[in-house]
Amino acid sequence: MTTCLVPAKDAARLLYRRAYRRIGLLTPIAADCGRLCRSKCCRGGEKDGMLLFPMEETVLYRADFLRVTDAKMGERAVRFAVCPGRCDRDLRPLSCRLYPFAPRLSKGRVCMAPDPRAAYRCPLLCRQAQPYLDPAFLSAAAAAVEGLRRLPGFDGFLHDYGRMLEGYEAFTGISYEEE
Ligand code: SF4
Ligand code: SF4
Numbered sequence: 001m002t003t004c005l006v007p008a009k010d011a012a013r014l015l016y017r018r019a020y021r022r023i024g025l026l027t028p029i030a031a032d033c034g035r036l037c038r039s040k041c042c043r044g045g046e047k048d049g050m051l052l053f054p055m056e057e058t059v060l061y062r063a064d065f066l067r068v069t070d071a072k073m074g075e076r077a078v079r080f081a082v083c084p085g086r087c088d089r090d091l092r093p094l095s096c097r098l099y100p101f102a103p104r105l106s107k108g109r110v111c112m113a114p115d116p117r118a119a120y121r122c123p124l125l126c127r128q129a130q131p132y133l134d135p136a137f138l139s140a141a142a143a144a145v146e147g148l149r150r151l152p153g154f155d156g157f158l159h160d161y162g163r164m165l166e167g168y169e170a171f172t173g174i175s176y177e178e179e
Helices: 008-023 094-098 127-132 135-148 154-169
Strands: 067-073 076-082 101-106 109-114
Touching: 008 094, 008 135, 067 154, 094 101, 094 135, 101 135, 101 154, 109 135
Parallel strands: none
Antiparallel strands: 067 076, 101 109
């Protein structure tokens, strides 16, 4: 039996940095989509924000533009971050890097699917935008989240996250179909 000598927080920091690097400068389309909608997804109210993934706050200690609070995702306690609508892009959370897509578990692997919470907000989820989506972004995003599954409890989080998204799917035209 091997013993892991790396403290959980250090391991989480390492894995999140690796995940952020995997996505790097890739974005859903090979252009600044913020010009399509005047960066709608960054213009929320004081209570709008993004879920943090498990232990993600350990890597966000320099992101002082974020206000992180406790929240609930179903029965699960989670951390939720609110920003003032501008940030240091290098320090933005994973949810921002993935938007308007969300990770789902399918046949034991992570894949990226349209995020139903973005259905009425993001023009990239329109059918007309599909040909412009960058497959390199989608596969890097899936690989980034796949790497995080080494964190204890991450699969359980993904399972609950998928259930939360199913709740949103019931109210939007966007649904996720397993391949
Ligand atoms: S709402 Fe969609 S199109 Fe607009 S900036 Fe955000 S990701 Fe890009
Ligand atoms: S942290 Fe940055 S990318 Fe994320 S919503 Fe705020 S301004 Fe937009």
